Amino acid sequence: MKSLQELAAIRDKMKQTVNTRDTAHDGIRVVVGMATCGIAAGARPVLNAFTEEVARRDLHHVLVTQTGCIGICQYEPVVEIYDRDGTKTTYVKMTPDKVAKVVGDHIVGGTPVTEYTIGSTTK
Amino acid sequence: MFRSHVMICGGTGCTSSGSDKISAVFEAEIAKAGLDQEVKVVRTGCFGLCALGPIVVIYPEGSFYSRVNPDDVPEIVNEHLLKGRPVTRLLYDETVAENTVKSLDETDFYKKQKRIALRNCGVINPENIEEYIAFDGYAALGKVLTEMKPEDVIQTILDSGLRGRGGGGFPTGVKWKLAAGNPSDQKYVCCNADEGDPGAFMDRSVLEGDPHVVIEAMAIAGYAIGATKGYVYVRAEYPIAVHRLQIAINQAREIGLLGKNIFESGFDFDLEIKLGAGAFVCGEETALMTSIEGNRGEPRPRPPFPAVKGLFAKPTILNNVETYANIPQIILKGSEWFSSMGTEKSKGTKVFALGGKIKNTGLVEIPMGTTLREIVEEIGGGIPGGKKFKAAQTGGPSGGCIPASLIDTPIDYDNLIAIGSMMGSGGLIVMDEDTCMVDIAKFFLEFTVDESCGKCTPCRVGTKRLLELLNKITSGNGEMEDLDKIEELAAFVKANSLCGLGQTAPNPILSTMRYFRDEYVEHIVDKKCKAGVCKSLLQYSIDPVKCKGCTLCSRVCPAGAISGTVKNPHTIDTSKCIKCGACMDRCKFGAISKG
Numbered sequence: 163m164k165s166l167q168e169l170a171a172i173r174d175k176m177k178q179t180v181n182t183r184d185t186a187h188d189g190i191r192v193v194v195g196m197a198t199c200g201i202a203a204g205a206r207p208v209l210n211a212f213t214e215e216v217a218r219r220d221l222h223h224v225l226v227t228q229t230g231c232i233g234i235c236q237y238e239p240v241v242e243i244y245d246r247d248g249t250k251t252t253y254v255k256m257t258p259d260k261v262a263k264v265v266g267d268h269i270v271g272g273t274p275v276t277e278y279t280i281g282s283t284t285k
Numbered sequence: 286m287f288r289s290h291v292m293i294c295g296g297t298g299c300t301s302s303g304s305d306k307i308s309a310v311f312e313a314e315i316a317k318a319g320l321d322q323e324v325k326v327v328r329t330g331c332f333g334l335c336a337l338g339p340i341v342v343i344y345p346e347g348s349f350y351s352r353v354n355p356d357d358v359p360e361i362v363n364e365h366l367l368k369g370r371p372v373t374r375l376l377y378d379e380t381v382a383e384n385t386v387k388s389l390d391e392t393d394f395y396k397k398q399k400r401i402a403l404r405n406c407g408v409i410n411p412e413n414i415e416e417y418i419a420f421d422g423y424a425a426l427g428k429v430l431t432e433m434k435p436e437d438v439i440q441t442i443l444d445s446g447l448r449g450r451g452g453g454g455f456p457t458g459v460k461w462k463l464a465a466g467n468p469s470d471q472k473y474v475c476c477n478a479d480e481g482d483p484g485a486f487m488d489r490s491v492l493e494g495d496p497h498v499v500i501e502a503m504a505i506a507g508y509a510i511g512a513t514k515g516y517v518y519v520r521a522e523y524p525i526a527v528h529r530l531q532i533a534i535n536q537a538r539e540i541g542l543l544g545k546n547i548f549e550s551g552f553d554f555d556l557e558i559k560l561g562a563g564a565f566v567c568g569e570e571t572a573l574m575t576s577i578e579g580n581r582g583e584p585r586p587r588p589p590f591p592a593v594k595g596l597f598a599k600p601t602i603l604n605n606v607e608t609y610a611n612i613p614q615i616i617l618k619g620s621e622w623f624s625s626m627g628t629e630k631s632k633g634t635k636v637f638a639l640g641g642k643i644k645n646t647g648l649v650e651i652p653m654g655t656t657l658r659e660i661v662e663e664i665g666g667g668i669p670g671g672k673k674f675k676a677a678q679t680g681g682p683s684g685g686c687i688p689a690s691l692i693d694t695p696i697d698y699d700n701l702i703a704i705g706s707m708m709g710s711g712g713l714i715v716m717d718e719d720t721c722m723v724d725i726a727k728f729f730l731e732f733t734v735d736e737s738c739g740k741c742t743p744c745r746v747g748t749k750r751l752l753e754l755l756n757k758i759t760s761g762n763g764e765m766e767d768l769d770k771i772e773e774l775a776a777f778v779k780a781n782s783l784c785g786l787g788q789t790a791p792n793p794i795l796s797t798m799r800y801f802r803d804e805y806v807e808h809i810v811d812k813k814c815k816a817g818v819c820k821s822l823l824q825y826s827i828d829p830v831k832c833k834g835c836t837l838c839s840r841v842c843p844a845g846a847i848s849g850t851v852k853n854p855h856t857i858d859t860s861k862c863i864k865c866g867a868c869m870d871r872c873k874f875g876a877i878s879k880g
Contacts, residue, residue: 163423163427163540163541163542163547163548164541164548164549165548165549166427166431166548169418169423169424169427172415172418172419173418173419173421173424175415176415176416176418176419177419178286178287179287179290179416179419180419180420182287182288182289182290182344182345183290183292183344183345183408185344185345185346185347185388185389185390193369194369196367196368196369197368198368201367201368206323209288209323210286210288210323213286213287213288213323214286217286225345225346226288226345227345227346227369228367228368228369229369229370230368230369230370
């Protein structure tokens, strides 16, 4: 070990590990529906895409987790995002390609991506 | 990239209840579900709540599964890891609130704790140096070697108020300063991991759960006093701790955190493990060093103190595992952060191994000044079976008993000494009303008689004679003047023994005589043991009103001491009775009593 930079490089590499084990999240929760219907519709790659995108952007305290059947199986894969104030946005028919935009616009930018939400589909 | 981490306790407690198997089944089931690229299985150190082991914690949710069985694993994998539905029936019941899952920090067991020495236990994989580094590991060593002078390091430790966690409570900074002030061509840094108090296992848990913290702290100590070589003296009965420490040392060497020219500062430091064969006296500093030197582990007179003439007659510092576990955090967060916790003369936190008659047996770390009541009733969850708290024993064979009347004493070094006990390494054994205090004193005396090395007469002969006097009392042959003899002899042994073992060996008797003298008198005068422990003083009798004459007792009595005919009350011949209690266990009518 030659320098503090070398030590810092190892720490940076391991950052995602630290974040995963930190339960003191400040409010934003990404919940992916992972019941049989969700998995069949392709929820697993979506879940992994969220995990990777959140880690890539180094977003501390964003919890990416799963839940069971939300009850709107025809719209799976369904992803719900709970903001700090408790507001829930429901994204439907998600794909891994859509994930980067949702993380960038909604989680980082604070503006939900309305064209992916359930509201736009039912109109 | 893993979205979820399954942390499985790999401490000695959970390993002995089968966590190796659970880990293997998790790996297999996760692979079967095709989740092996998404979910990582990590073996950790002790979570502390050993009573509920084997323990499994799943992140990012932080779900706390207790008493996990290998058969439960497929359900956890399919429900929780795949579908995101925590298996509520297996969660630690304290964390299951209405419609939601409470975080662990909100449970009674954890909410009053403050984890500094144990901060990484249960959080990292102790066999992976990168995980330690991820949680700020070796940052303190980096800071010390690149930004601080040795005297600044010592000043920081002095200012923090850190005192030795191994028992005596000597200020750590003072120890380091003394050793730094003695010039020598070679100095040594030693770590005392020869945890010998019955019931104490915090040092083992730190080595098992976070071995790198000890390596980092010893390197810092080496830099502070000018030593380039360190020894960790650990007992061979701790195979998991030894194994993980060796892995940690190898990993630290590999990436140059041990060895030559660390952080290009010109500072060299390396470590070696020395295995102890489990003699209690080797926890005493001079005996420990004698043992490292390859000689029979016996103490030698002080002065000269180790800081002047220690290992191989060179200036040496010797600190306990838990003491070292505090050092990196003090360097990173500052002495004021540390000294803001605790009481006036005892700063920071202390780890206790909770055992005995208590619900949540395990490992707890609390700020100094927490009362015994908070530890027993809140963190420990109280005494099972609705029994009453009688006393708590701290300090092991060197300590004493704290009676119920002093349960509100804030725990720190000086308060414990004032009430006739001591901090010790942190064993805390809770006793209920079924405990006989004379018997407890006898238990610890038997231990010190066994472990006395025999080098000095006061300890070798004195402890033996004390034990004989106690045996005389518990066998019903005691006389009142024996109490005076015990007091006189105890004072002599304390004053004249060579090392700490003998100097503190009479403490369990003296403290129980101080607070429970009436029990001693009862044993001597009334020939009774109220708790029903001392066999020679017990009398079993049958209540003729309650006895239905079922004959069960007379059939189980191995001594043929019970006689009677069917449907008529039975009687016990006390001259034949061997007081085994078999009759009482079998009686369905509660007709047999002892007293």
